[in-house]
Amino acid sequence: MTPQVQDVVAALENAYPPNLAEPWDAVGLVCGDPQAAVQRVLFCVDPVETTVDAAIDFGAQLLVAHHPLLLRGVHGVPSDDPKGRLVHRLIRSGIALFCAHTNADSADPGVSDALAGAIGMTVTGPLVPHAEGARTGLGRIGVLPEPEPFGDFVRRVADSVPTTAWGVRGAGDPDRPISSVAVCGGSGDSHLSTATAAGVDAFVTADLRHHPAGDHLAQEDVPGRRAPALVDVAHWASEWPWCQQAADTVAATLPDTVEVLVSTRRTDPWTTHVFGATTDLGRTPA
CATH class of the missing domain: 3.40.1390.30 (NIF3 (NGG1p interacting factor 3)-like)
Structure with a gap:
């Protein structure tokens, strides 16, 4: 019997109980049909364009992220908004999104x-x-x-x-x-x-x-x-190692039925580190 999105969600919520989340947090299934069949799951820290690309490339039916996509209240998800565009891409691609944030921190x-x-x-x-x-x-x-x-x-x-x-x-x-x-x-x-x-x-x-x-x-x-x-x-x-932990949890709960993959796409926002010419200043001035 093919597992469903809700089966993977149950495994993740057993490992990372929603009641451990901080009151201000937004965790759980963000979009997607709980009863949709799932064969492949991708794990990442950030639900952003490049990890959605990776989920599509992997042929995933579920993207599991640590950081929430919609942390603060929203009144709409139009496709010309960066976060709204991700929601539309996920839905059009048949990919559900699940987030485990501060509940995963405290579990x-x-x-x-x-x-x-x-x-x-x-x-x-x-x-x-x-x-x-x-x-x-x-x-x-x-x-x-x-x-x-x-x-x-x-x-x-x-x-x-x-x-x-x-x-x-x-x-x-x-x-x-x-x-x-x-x-x-x-x-x-x-x-x-x-x-x-x-x-x-x-x-x-x-x-x-x-x-x-x-x-x-x-x-x-x-x-x-x-x-x-x-x-x-x-x-x-600091949070990327958790992705493998979460992937192992799903793989152990649904063995031989769900394929898991951890995204290796770096989503840290900083892209350049440069040391300037003045590098010989000590902590104590001469």
Whole structure:
């Protein structure tokens, strides 16, 4: 019996329960017939033109994305609007769209587990648990197989996520030993204080801003408190490992009936990284 879109949705919602989503989020089936037959499913971070192209090229009947297409309220999806155009393309191509966002962030396992796994960490629990003792929640805390200098750890992270123009940046003493680590796929600078309170050696996340990062590192001067070193990766790159996790979930639930594929099309918005001519300025002026 050929599986239907609703069968894949059921597998994904079992893994990433909708009730774990933040109240402001928009998750679930965006468009498509739940009873339509599905043989191929493509997984991606962003539902954008290039991943819709990839879904069409793959012959998929369902596109599973991490980021919502219609996060904020809309009053229409005309085809001359960028998001409306995607909805029209998907429907004309017979492709349903399903989004698992903050419910995938908080699920166990979820987005941050996939990032931790890519880095080579052993996860011990959530960074921000939903309740005391819960395994669900935002971010993850874990340990490395062996301690290593922060400079080597930054290289480890860079080698573990897809390459982007944004790259991977580290803030901290390159020689500092790193053993315990917190990770948060996606934007995580709102959890800087939580990572500090957790007592980890390093915090890996995306979209770190200048002032929050600087204020965080200034805690190095507070007696008895040492803020974790920071590793900043591209938002898309930090969440891309989840795509394989989600694909494996569907493949395991519907074995030999649904073909899954993870999109390798880079949808990070940054395309160019240039170092200027003045590169010899140190942190402390002469």
